[in-house]
Amino acid sequence: MDFDTRLAQAWVRAAAAAVGEEQERLTELDSAIGDGDHGSNLQRGFTAVLAALDGLDPAGPGAVLTRTGTTLISKVGGASGPLYGKAFRALGAALPEPADPAGFGDALAAGLQAVRDLGKAEPGDKTIVDAYTPALAAFRAAVAAGADLPQAAAAAADAAEQGARDTVPLQARKGRASYLGPRSVGHQDPGATSTALLFRALADVTTP
Ligand code: ADP
Ligand code: MG
Secondary structure: OOOHHHHHHHHHHHHHHHHHHHHHHHHHHHHHHHEEEEEEEEEHHHHHHHHHHHOOOOOOOOHHHHHHHHHHHHOOOOHHHHHHHHHHHHHHHOOOEOHHHHHHEEEEHHHHHHHHHHHHOOOOOOOOOHHHHHHHHHHHHHHOOOHHHHHHHHHHHHHHHHHHHHOOOOOOOOHHHHHHHHHHOOOOHHHHHEEEHHHHHHHHHOOO
């Protein structure tokens, strides 16, 4: 199974739906260690993404993801908008067409690199990077072991969810939560949590 235009559209729509369903939870998490806007930030961003995709000629999966990123950058004010926006733009730009599972893994790696270039977060800083890094590693390990796209995406989603849970004992060293110092310990990071939602959405739409 290649990652084609239909899957790209389905992924972004499923991500938007997941953000809508989990908006309150994301906001609660961000209220504990941030300013309580992560859910509404992403909800606003993905609502605009859906509108942008409706007006988009189906010009290939890379174009769908690039447009998603551009829209997130322009519509989301918080830190997460530029971070996810750059990630989707890099993913779209790096996507080979057709994208087999290994090629999609390379594009995912470009997305993580974009987050790290912009945000300068290391693994363990209690950010998006803490869900994305294990998700990418699991995706690639699965592909290397012969997995197809649905299997690799499911492994990535499981690893992202574990990575998000593993942010609970961490002290934030980047973003707004870092202002809390040790008081950021004991809470799950909102951005790592939304990253897990994005990977779960990918797994859901690729599963036949
Ligand atoms: P803001 O912090 O501006 O209110 P959001 O609430 O939308 O923005 O997003 C907060 C999330 O952004 C955090 O939970 C964290 O995961 C992520 N984040 C913040 N700074 C960084 C960074 N430098 N690198 C990676 N992720 C980051
Ligand atoms: Mg916030």
